[in-house]
Amino acid sequence: MKYETIEVTAGSYRFHCLSKGEGPLVLCLHGFPDYPGSFTGLLSALAGAGYRAVAPYQRGYHPDTLSAENRYQTIELAQDALNLISALGYENAVVIGHDWGASIASGAALLEPEKVRVLITAAVPYGSKLPEALLIDPEQQRRSWYMFFFQTALAEMAVSYDNMAFIRRLWQDWSPGWNFTEEQFTRVTNTLAQPGVLAAALTYYRCALDPEYQHADVAALQARMGENIRVPTLHLHGGKDGCIGISTTEGMASNFSGPFELELMPHAGHFLHLEDPNFVHKRVLEFLAMYDAAL
Numbered sequence: 001m002k003y004e005t006i007e008v009t010a011g012s013y014r015f016h017c018l019s020k021g022e023g024p025l026v027l028c029l030h031g032f033p034d035y036p037g038s039f040t041g042l043l044s045a046l047a048g049a050g051y052r053a054v055a056p057y058q059r060g061y062h063p064d065t066l067s068a069e070n071r072y073q074t075i076e077l078a079q080d081a082l083n084l085i086s087a088l089g090y091e092n093a094v095v096i097g098h099d100w101g102a103s104i105a106s107g108a109a110l111l112e113p114e115k116v117r118v119l120i121t122a123a124v125p126y127g128s129k130l131p132e133a134l135l136i137d138p139e140q141q142r143r144s145w146y147m148f149f150f151q152t153a154l155a156e157m158a159v160s161y162d163n164m165a166f167i168r169r170l171w172q173d174w175s176p177g178w179n180f181t182e183e184q185f186t187r188v189t190n191t192l193a194q195p196g197v198l199a200a201a202l203t204y205y206r207c208a209l210d211p212e213y214q215h216a217d218v219a220a221l222q223a224r225m226g227e228n229i230r231v232p233t234l235h236l237h238g239g240k241d242g243c244i245g246i247s248t249t250e251g252m253a254s255n256f257s258g259p260f261e262l263e264l265m266p267h268a269g270h271f272l273h274l275e276d277p278n279f280v281h282k283r284v285l286e287f288l289a290m291y292d293a294a295l
Helices: 038-046 075-088 100-111 129-136 138-143 145-151 157-172 182-192 197-209 216-222 276-293
Strands: 004-010 013-020 026-027 053-055 094-097 118-121 233-238 260-265
Touching: 004 075, 013 038, 013 075, 013 260, 026 075, 026 100, 026 182, 026 276, 038 053, 038 094, 038 182, 038 276, 053 075, 075 100, 075 216, 094 100, 100 118, 118 276, 129 138, 138 145, 145 157, 145 197, 157 182, 157 197, 260 276
Parallel strands: 026 053, 026 094, 094 118, 118 233, 233 260
Antiparallel strands: 004 013, 013 053
């Protein structure tokens, strides 16, 4: 079964996506520094289980979705996911997200729970624990140094330098022991090297931390992030994650009023879906078999 590359107009943007399979929709949302191709293994597993799996380039990760007004706040990106569900011809979907994609998927489930049948997140937990850790936990502050560096004018130049060696070091720090291939690395850096894309990816962090990048017309919606989510949710987290410490998952269940499961993977790092794909695919399909009535 071959992958299909599709273009979908959703909201004000033309999204480029990978698609595979037929059936109920599963939307797979990537994070940073990444691209939709990191989900190809999961797309195959989902297609084989009877789903249509679609992985879009997130807003700003393709020149066709650059925002002239730097509109990359989480809640606006969550609306992209909801718009994509409709634009693909579905009333609802399973939504899976890794890293930034996890926060975006959570936002979609919060905004329109009737549109998100099941939520599966990886590497970035939902709730107040991570924001609190950025303020008071020196260990998480050390892990998150790059977020603060990305606020500076030097960031784009530094990340671009020497064929994005900066990105290579992040991968090595975040997923210690993961022997990623040069092809995997090059596909991601080629994505970020497209005109305007790296600046957009860094602006995600500026929109999160710098009020100057935040827009008043979505302030009320953005403030809802952290409210309880009621759809069935599975969160996957690596015990060796060098980006987001496992301690940020403590008490996570309190943020969910629906069924919630936390799966800790002791030997995995941040890119757990690439480090141990067999386990992740199996766990995802098991959760969907329990909670997704659409199939």
